Amino acid sequence: MTLPRDPAPASTATLPSEQQVALKLWVTLARAFAAVNEHAMQDVRDDGLSLGEFAVLELLHHRGPTLQGDIQKRVLVSSGGTTFLVDRLVKKGLVERRDCAEDKRARYAALTSEGRRLIRRIFPRHARRITSAMRGLGVSEQREATRLLKSLGVVAAAELDSGD
Amino acid sequence: MTLPRDPAPASTATLPSEQQVALKLWVTLARAFAAVNEHAMQDVRDDGLSLGEFAVLELLHHRGPTLQGDIQKRVLVSSGGTTFLVDRLVKKGLVERRDCAEDKRARYAALTSEGRRLIRRIFPRHARRITSAMRGLGVSEQREATRLLKSLGVVAAAELDSGD
DNA sequence: GTCATATATCTCAGTAATAAGATAACCAGT
DNA sequence: ACTGGTTATCTTATTACTGAGATATATGAC
Numbered sequence A, B: 001m002t003l004p005r006d007p008a009p010a011s012t013a014t015l016p017s018e019q020q021v022a023l024k025l026w027v028t029l030a031r032a033f034a035a036v037n038e039h040a041m042q043d044v045r046d047d048g049l050s051l052g053e054f055a056v057l058e059l060l061h062h063r064g065p066t067l068q069g070d071i072q073k074r075v076l077v078s079s080g081g082t083t084f085l086v087d088r089l090v091k092k093g094l095v096e097r098r099d100c101a102e103d104k105r106a107r108y109a110a111l112t113s114e115g116r117r118l119i120r121r122i123f124p125r126h127a128r129r130i131t132s133a134m135r136g137l138g139v140s141e142q143r144e145a146t147r148l149l150k151s152l153g154v155v156a157a158a159e160l161d162s163g164d
Numbered sequence C: 001g002t003c004a005t006a007t008a009t010c011t012c013a014g015t016a017a018t019a020a021g022a023t024a025a026c027c028a029g030t
Numbered sequence D: 001a002c003t004g005g006t007t008a009t010c011t012t013a014t015t016a017c018t019g020a021g022a023t024a025t026a027t028g029a030c
Helices: A017-045 A051-063 A068-075 A079-091 A113-133 A139-161 B017-045 B051-063 B068-075 B079-091 B113-133 B139-161
Strands: A095-099 A107-111 B095-099 B107-111
Touching: A017 A051, A017 A113, A017 B017, A017 B113, A017 B139, A051 A068, A051 A079, A051 A095, A051 A107, A051 A113, A068 A079, A068 A107, A079 A095, A107 A113, A113 B017, A113 B139, A139 B017, A139 B113, A139 B139, B017 B051, B017 B113, B051 B068, B051 B079, B051 B095, B051 B107, B051 B113, B068 B079, B068 B107, B079 B095, B107 B113
Parallel strands: none
Antiparallel strands: A095 A107, B095 B107
């Protein structure tokens, strides 16, 4: 996947102070995300996976067979993107599709035994990689950052449907 | 651009506590980023810009004519991507290329008057949009989040060159 | 001056997605 | 049973880039 665009470090001297603070946070957030994301990508790349594919495998690993529509919602990917990712994983022999007894439109994706073996192998390594990437903060700082970003993210996401 | 993949909300009960904390932070960070990023995208989309294009315009607005190599570093885009973005902006009449007197290989990108008009118009709106998206946190919380994420991002980025 | 190496930008094949739209199935109201 | 609106997934054209490599230029050692 592509990295997020870096919001340029604007000379924002003419903006109200609160906007300057918000923009500075945005720049910093985007850069932090980009850096950790690159770690995540590097970690799965050697096993021939994109982050999207990894995310699907991980979801199936932890939740079991999942409707594609639910994968879509949890992995934050478009409808077509879900089909694309599942197709690719099916082609790699890591995932299979299963019919849904209750709804003929719907399809489950489930790990194959090969997919299970792979995710069992790489998930612990991935967790270590992310942990290592986060080590600029101590554990209590990480908890504090999580708390703050949770509030930020929930409100920002809630405003999306309502427009600006 | 694409949204980042949502790191799946792993059932990580078997992982060491510090890894659980780090993974939780990663999930939360990625989601917060995705949400604010979507705000940013929506804001510039109506003017026919991608976030990459907007980032270049903003950079040129605040820094003046900039070597393409410097754009590359500041906007976090590949070499080919820089050429792509500048090409598109040139085609839209918002940016022009200028030769560099000191180095015949290098080229500056600079805003046209049309590009200047556009960025002057949309940047304040964009700043307001980002500020609004951040309103899940108060100003002092935003400052705190910035401080934490700065540490996190700097260390995570520093580790990239050295591998995992 | 020569040459090996590094650097700035461009070119282009390829990638990972998006988003619009198609199709079949589902569901509630009549 | 029929109808119209909704939903789950798939299909496909399109997009925004990446990254390898090419080319011209710059640099520094000899």
